[in-house]
Amino acid sequence: MTETYDLKLGPLTRKLPLIPINDQVTIASFVLLGDAELTHYAAEQLAKRVADVDFDYIVTIESKGIPLAQELSWLTHHDRYIVLRKSEKDYMVDPIDMPVSSITTSADQKLVLDGTDAKLLAGKRVLIVDDVISSGGSIETAHQLLDQVGAKVVKQLAILAEGDAADREDIHFLGKLPLF
Secondary structure: OOOEEEEEEOOEEEEEEEEEOOOOOEEEOOOOOOOHHHHHHHHHHHHHHOOOOOOOEEEEEOOOOHHHHHHHHHHOOOOOEEEEEOOOOOOOOOOEEEEEEEOOEEEEEEEEEOHHHHHHHOOOEEEEEEEEEOOOHHHHHHHHHHHHOOOEEEEEEEEEEEHHHHHOOOOEEEEEEOEO
């Protein structure tokens, strides 16, 4: 039987399996994909936190941030959101990429912005939204990529801050997730 961690977020509770990442670190595995109830609840709560923020686009990181960005876009009346992909796709026009490191992925990784989306973002005010921020590598790379194309990040949001990320003042999150 796998050990679990009880995550409480507002009125919701989820049993997260504890998964060893390496010899020193175990995480409570939070997978937003498929959890419509939690996605909607989190998006409602985050929408309240950006009600007075002037922004043009929501940007998220593939893949677990996608349903959150979708719901948050809908709730904040933004018709479009942008996804930073983790690989280049054949349909992309003049993609821009940047290497990234993440606590949950051992292989080399990168974030890729379609050049068409880069043109949309130039000179725009954006929110970066993700499911969990842990080491901050992905969100920092996203920030650098957006800076490179001339977008201004006005707020960084996540459902959960994991480990030391909970002490950061540059991200806004709904709950803390310990490392084990």
